[in-house]
Amino acid sequence: MCTQIKKSSDYRSERRRYLLWLARHLPSESPLYREWPPSPRCLHETSYYLKKLYHKWRCHKYRLRFDQTARNRMREKVTASLLFRDRKSSYPKSVSHPFRGDYVRLRHNVKWKKIAAETGDQYVVFADIINKIARASGKCLQTLFVVSTSAMLVMDHRTLQIKYRIPATDIFRISLSPFMDDLAVFHVRSSEATRKKGDFLFETGHVIEIVTKLYLVIQNATGKPPEVNVATEFEANFGKENVVLAFKCAGLSEVQPGQVKIYRRGNRMEVVL
Numbered sequence: 658m659c660t661q662i663k664k665s666s667d668y669r670s671e672r673r674r675y676l677l678w679l680a681r682h683l684p685s686e687s688p689l690y691r692e693w694p695p696s697p698r699c700l701h702e703t704s705y706y707l708k709k710l711y712h713k714w715r716c717h718k719y720r721l722r723f724d725q726t727a728r729n730r731m732r733e734k735v736t737a738s739l740l741f742r743d744r745k746s747s748y749p750k751s752v753s754h755p756f757r758g759d760y761v762r763l764r765h766n767v768k769w770k771k772i773a774a775e776t777g778d779q780y781v782v783f784a785d786i787i788n789k790i791a792r793a794s795g796k797c798l799q800t801l802f803v804v805s806t807s808a809m810l811v812m813d814h815r816t817l818q819i820k821y822r823i824p825a826t827d828i829f830r831i832s833l834s835p836f837m838d839d840l841a842v843f844h845v846r847s848s849e850a851t852r853k854k855g856d857f858l859f860e861t862g863h864v865i866e867i868v869t870k871l872y873l874v875i876q877n878a879t880g881k882p883p884e885v886n887v888a889t890e891f892e893a894n895f896g897k898e899n900v901v902l903a904f905k906c907a908g909l910s911e912v913q914p915g916q917v918k919i920y921r922r923g924n925r926m927e928v929v930l
Contacts, residue, residue: 668699675700679707686715730756737869744887746837751865758870760785760863763803768817776822778805783870786814787861790840792895795919795926797860804871807878809843811857821854825878831868832886832893834904838917838930839864842893842902843871855894858902860917893926904928 675697682694696704723731733756741748763769763784773779783804788797789811801814809828811821823845830844841864843857861867868885876882890903903925918929 671697672700672703675703683711686718688712688716688719733866733869733873736873737865740869740872740885741865741887745833745835745865747839748865756866756870758783758866761801763801766817772817772819773805776808776810776819778803778808778810778822780806782806782874783863783867785861785863787859787863787867790858790860790919792855792858792900792926793921795921802859802861802867804867804874806874809871821857823857825871825875828871828875828883830884830886831871832888832891832902833864833868834889834906834928835887836889836904836906836930838904838928840917840928841868842891844893847894855896858893898924901925902928904930906930 679694679696684690684692684694693704693708720728734752737748737751759781761784764781781803783802785802786799787802789800790797799814800820801812801817803810803812807825809823809825810819812819823843827846828843829846832842832844834840838860839862840858840860843859845856859867872882872885890901892899892901901924905927907930916930920927920929
């Protein structure tokens with residue numbers, strides 16, 4: 658009995674000394690810091706749970722530093738990681754670049770404000786001048802690409818005339834290759850506005866950002882995220898016919914603008930990089 662009391666007393670004393678010591682030697686409050694102070698052998702389990710609690714607390718403290726805008730940006734970056742990490746070769750170079758969204762200051766454009774008031778697209782999620790790929794020839798045509806909280810818009814970059822306005826609810830899949838190219842296909846449900854054109858093929862230096870933002874917009878609009886397909890070959894609807902897009906990579910570590918070659922041969926479009 659005396660031995661048990663002594664052991665219990667020693668354990669409490671050891672635990673008290675350890676906790677007091679740990680309080681003075683807690684690691685960095687950065688959620689990225691992995692190290693944790695050592696513990697006595699008899700307190701390994703206690704140390705394990707304390708480490709988990711401490712990490713949960715510092716993550717909570719870290720999140721409190723952000724306003725809603727910053728939280729949205731973090732959500733986008735986390736989503737991009739879930740969608741493209743180990744799937745798309747160009748993803749790593751996008752990690753350090755912030756998602757700016759409006760690259761052409763469209764939100765401040767007076768003409769756009771009038772258009773947006775009529776269409777209900779007041780909140781701009783993304784806007785930039787990108788390349789729209791001609792389905793027949795594979796040639797590039799500059800266009801203003803806009804994503805609002807409710808739609809994807811393809812506009813004339815000079816006049817701001819809307820060529821196509823695709824509701825977010827009509828986009829059900831986004832397809833990309835696993836390589837370094839900046840191409841993306843947006844698959845849309847057939848409607849009066851898109852029946853003749855079918856799916857859209859774009860090239861943009863912000864492909865990771867565009868797909869991520871549109872993914873979240875569609876998820877918010879429908880309650881269900883679109884499929885993000887990453888493959889070397891996939892089918893696209895080009896209006897009157899289905900075309901297979903096939904990507905061929907020469908093993909380049911980086912693809913420069915204009916380096917991607919697109920060839921259309923019948924019902925097959927080849928992308929060589």
